[in-house]
Amino acid sequence: xxxxxxxxxxxxxxxxxxxxxxxxxxxxxxxxxxxxxxxxxxxxxxxxxxxxxxxxxxxxxxxxxxxxxxxxxxxxxxxxxxxxxxxxxxxxxxxxxxxxxxxxxxxxxxxxxxxxxxxxxxxxxxxxxxxxxxxxxxxxxxxxxxxxxxxxxxxxxxxxxxxxxxxxxxxxxxxxxxxxxxxxxxxxxxxxxxxxxxxxxxxxxxxxxxxxxxxxxxxxxxxxxxxxxxxxxxxxxxxxxxxxxxxxxxxxxxxxxxxxxxxxxxxxxxxxxxxxxxxxxxxxxxxxxxxxxxxxxxxxxxxxxxxxxxxxxxxxxxxxxxxxxxxxxxxxxxxxxxxxxxxxxxxxxxxxxxxxxxxxxxxxxxxxxxxxxxxxxxxxxxxxxxxxxxxxxxxxxxxxxxxxxxxxxxxxxxxxxxxxxxxxxxxxxxxxxxxxxxxxxxxxxxxxxxxxxxxxxxxxxxxxxxxxxxxx
Amino acid sequence: xxxxxxxxxxxxxxxxxxxxxxxxxxxxxxxxxxxxxxxxxxxxxxxxxxxxxxxxxxxxxxxxxxxxxxxxxxxxxxxxxxxxxxxxxxxxxxxxxxxxxxxxxxxxxxxxxxxxxxxxxxxxxxxxxxxxxxxxxxxxxxxxxxxxxxxxxxxxxxxxxxxxxxxxxxxxxxxxxxxxxxxxxxxxxxxxxxxxxxxxxxxxxxxxxxxxxxxxxxxxxxxxxxxxxxxxxxxxxxxxxxxxxxxxxxxxxxxxxxxxxxxxxxxxxxxxxxxxxxxxxxxxxxxxxxxxxxxxxxxxxxxxxxxxxxxxxxxxxxxxxxxxxxxxxxxxxxxxxxxxxxxxxxxxxxxxxxxxxxxxxxxxxxxxxx
Numbered sequence: 021x022x023x024x025x026x027x028x029x030x031x032x033x034x035x036x037x038x039x040x041x042x043x044x045x046x047x048x049x050x051x052x053x054x055x056x057x058x059x060x061x062x063x064x065x066x067x068x069x070x071x072x073x074x075x076x077x078x079x080x081x082x083x084x085x086x087x088x089x090x091x092x093x094x095x096x097x098x099x100x101x102x103x104x105x106x107x108x109x110x111x112x113x114x115x116x117x118x119x120x121x122x123x124x125x126x127x128x129x130x131x132x133x134x135x136x137x138x139x140x141x142x143x144x145x146x147x148x149x150x151x152x153x154x155x156x157x158x159x160x161x162x163x164x165x166x167x168x169x170x171x172x173x174x175x176x177x178x179x180x181x182x183x184x185x186x187x188x189x190x191x192x193x194x195x196x197x198x199x200x201x202x203x204x205x206x207x208x209x210x211x212x213x214x215x216x217x218x219x220x221x222x223x224x225x226x227x228x229x230x231x232x233x234x235x236x237x238x239x240x241x242x243x244x245x246x247x248x249x250x251x252x253x254x255x256x257x258x259x260x261x262x263x264x265x266x267x268x269x270x271x272x273x274x275x276x277x278x279x280x281x282x283x284x285x286x287x288x289x290x291x292x293x294x295x296x297x298x299x300x301x302x303x304x305x306x307x308x309x310x311x312x313x314x315x316x317x318x319x320x321x322x323x324x325x326x327x328x329x330x331x332x333x334x335x336x337x338x339x340x341x342x343x344x345x346x347x348x349x350x351x352x353x354x355x356x357x358x359x360x361x362x363x364x365x366x367x368x369x370x371x372x373x374x375x376x377x378x379x380x381x382x383x384x385x386x387x388x389x390x391x392x393x394x395x396x397x398x399x400x401x402x403x404x405x406x407x408x409x410x411x412x413x414x415x416x417x418x419x420x421x422x423x424x425x426x427x428x429x430x431x432x433x434x435x436x437x438x439x440x441x442x443x444x445x446x447x448x449x450x451x452x453x454x455x456x457x458x459x460x461x462x463x464x465x466x467x468x469x470x471x472x473x474x475x476x477x478x479x480x481x482x483x484x485x486x487x488x489x490x491x492x
Numbered sequence: 493x494x495x496x497x498x499x500x501x502x503x504x505x506x507x508x509x510x511x512x513x514x515x516x517x518x519x520x521x522x523x524x525x526x527x528x529x530x531x532x533x534x535x536x537x538x539x540x541x542x543x544x545x546x547x548x549x550x551x552x553x554x555x556x557x558x559x560x561x562x563x564x565x566x567x568x569x570x571x572x573x574x575x576x577x578x579x580x581x582x583x584x585x586x587x588x589x590x591x592x593x594x595x596x597x598x599x600x601x602x603x604x605x606x607x608x609x610x611x612x613x614x615x616x617x618x619x620x621x622x623x624x625x626x627x628x629x630x631x632x633x634x635x636x637x638x639x640x641x642x643x644x645x646x647x648x649x650x651x652x653x654x655x656x657x658x659x660x661x662x663x664x665x666x667x668x669x670x671x672x673x674x675x676x677x678x679x680x681x682x683x684x685x686x687x688x689x690x691x692x693x694x695x696x697x698x699x700x701x702x703x704x705x706x707x708x709x710x711x712x713x714x715x716x717x718x719x720x721x722x723x724x725x726x727x728x729x730x731x732x733x734x735x736x737x738x739x740x741x742x743x744x745x746x747x748x749x750x751x752x753x754x755x756x757x758x759x760x761x762x763x764x765x766x767x768x769x770x771x772x773x774x775x776x777x778x779x780x781x782x783x784x785x786x787x788x789x790x791x792x793x794x795x796x797x798x799x800x801x802x803x804x805x806x807x808x809x810x811x812x813x814x815x816x817x818x819x820x821x822x823x824x825x826x827x828x829x830x831x832x833x834x835x836x837x838x839x840x841x842x843x844x845x846x847x848x849x850x851x852x853x854x855x856x857x858x859x860x861x862x
Contacts, residue, residue: 022789027789027793030786030789031786031789031790031793033855033856033858033859036858036859037858037859054810054811054822054826056861056862057861058861073859074859074860074861075783075859075860075861076781076783076823076826076860076861076862077783077786077861078783078785078786079783079785079786079789082783082786082859086859
């Protein structure tokens with residue numbers, strides 16, 4: 021059944037139609053899911069002068085689209101970005117099973133707002149800060165801290181491509197739940213929220229290279245690459261658009277100043293430290309970044325979220341590569357054409373130990389999946405994508421003290437560092453010297469299972485002083 | 493306000509109201525009691541059974557009064573199946589009161605076979621014949637569909653079932669308001685009816701059974717209705733049901749004429765299943781590109797009560813399974829409004845509706861995406 025408000029707004033045709041050729045549009049839903057609607061915003065001087073809707077949708081969604089237009093017409097773009105499902109629910113009072121229909125209109129509105137914001141630049145505002153929102157607890161508390169600091173935050177969520185065949189894949193016609201969670205976290209704090217649909221760009225810049233690197237026998241770290249050359253670039257570009265100098269995220273890391281440079285440093289929580297993942301964020305962006313959670317532990321973040329009654333307080337976090345969507349990354353690589361050659365598993369002396377069905381399934385140091393039983397424990401020592409050969413050997417054969425990193429860069433001159441060669445491995449004492457377009461590490465003690473393609477991150481104390489990709 | 497949604501329910505007719513009045517008042521007794529109050533109630537109940545059976549072409553002993561059509565459908569499907577497990581054949585356009593029990597039986601382990609319909613929403617006799625097998629536990633096909641109004645070849649289907657010894661249940665809830673029913677002539681095993689679709693009261697209906705001893709009760713208790721439907725009888729309701737059924741048989745009927753007039757006036761909105769026999773007051777108009785559920789609200793504001801393709805209590809916007817079964821696209825299935833004209837509907841009402849519909853569609857076009 022329909023509330024009086026739903027009926028009234030569903031039949032409100034005063035803003036039905038098109039907002040003109042120059043308008044920015046957003047669409048949501050499709051005929052497969054039964055409801056489809058389109059919102060168009062004509063924008064002048066960052067203000068919505070005309071908002072129009074058209075739909076082939078149920079009364080709830082139609083009413084929500086009409087109400088969106090009523091609420092945002094005449095508003096500034098950032099004020100319009102404060103309108104979301106919760107505001108619409110408040111007015112329309114849908115039954116719980118109709119909330120989805122109402123949320124569809126908010127999706128269309130936000131798609132239009134994102135397009136409008138992407139086409140121009142708002143005047144700079146000193147206290148404005150772009151807060152990256154993931155839908156999880158960390159970014160929700162980061163936002164809280166931005167609000168508490170008296171800043172003027174604008175939440176932004178990057179909608180990224182997710183494998184549609186993955187176990188947790190989103191429904192194709194609707195925003196994923198994480199975007200809606202991020203939006204409602206912002207709106208609950210009265211903060212504007214913008215969703216940037218970067219699915220296509222993300223796929224070509226991050227996902228495709230992940231698959232390619234696997235096919236080439238490497239062990240890529242897509243998160244380091246994403247932060248270093250995609251995510252923070254997009255955030256900076258967005259911050260520029262909305263006139264914000266600063267960018268805040270919920271990462272557990274800090275920014276320190278060294279010799280006039282701003283460098284990433286470890287977060288105060290040793291278990292959650294994400295400085296490794298952020299090591300390749302360009303310096304000109306690090307200058308603008310604020311990590312509100314850098315000085316605290318995750319436990320405190322959860323407590324603060326609970327204390328503030330945030331919906332995200334108990335949300336579980338994912339540790340996996342996001343676009344794999346909870347699936348097995350080897351299967352993912354195979355589905356997307358990155359399967360490496362099948363071939364032989366050989367010992368260091370060339371003796372054939374067995375066979376395998378694809379080099380992309382192996383990474384140096386790996387013990388499981390070799391399918392060779394008995395005798396001494398065997399590990400993957402190296403893989404050769406061209407021949408399809410996997411070399412296996414005892415742990416001792418993995419020992420490696422000289423590591424070539426290319427490309428790589430030392431941000432400040434350093435000779436003695438601690439090098440982290442995988443996200444979850446401890447940093448190891450090493451000497452470093454610049455060579456070619458990267459550097460060479462001499463480890464004091466051997467490392468076992470160094471994988472080409474992973475990031476090598478160099479620390480001086482807690483400060484990241486260099487980073488690059490392990491070449492061999 | 494003109495009411496053109498008689499397939500959903502219909503207003504109580506004067507005949508039913510007058511017949512019921514004493515049973516809501518001084519004849520309030522429990523029909524199971526031997527005293528004069530009880531006897532008065534019993535008399536009304538059995539008189540109603542005589543009337544109903546006389547009008548439906550069956551014997552009084554074959555009529556089990558129920559709380560309505562859904563209960564009658566449930567009792568037929570569950571009552572004729574039981575154990576051991578077996579196979580059911582159900583038409584693709586059945587009402588939820590048949591579909592949901594059939595799915596429940598499927599969940600319990602029965603095999604469920606579907607009898608498809610053609611593009612006009614009529615059960616395909618040849619396919620039905622090829623589908624129904626001896627030893628099937630039940631077949632179910634409605635007499636006339638509640639969405640399209642399409643009348644089904646129930647006599648032919650019953651003959652096919654009869655040849656194979658398979659009982660056929662016929663849901664006549666929509667048909668009984670328009671079609672003179674002769675249960676014996678049709679040859680079905682059971683038939684479901686509802687009073688409120690024919691200007692009787694809500695909460696009363698009947699299950700007619702060729703051989704009631706083959707049925708089992710859904711509701712157990714004091715053994716009323718020959719043990720097939722326990723619970724103190726709804727005497728006033730049953731009396732109203734009988735009076736309404738009788739009244740429908742004697743009343744002048746302009747439904748078909750008004751329906752045809754309306755469809756002729758609305759050439760832009762072609763009626764679904766217009767090529768086959770339909771219930772006389774029933775018309776399912778296709779309004780391409782416009783959502784029926786929104787249009788119904790607009791028409792309500794304009795003063796006309798009609799239904800979207802298939803009104804259902806859950807309020808979800810799934811396209812009607814009936815329309816999908818007859819090959820309609822999901823989009824079109826969401827763009828049909830059901831107009832069901834009643835025996836009391838008038839020419840000015842129908843003409844006014846045509847005008848209102850054209851005006852509402854014209855307005856809605858401004859906000860249409862497709």
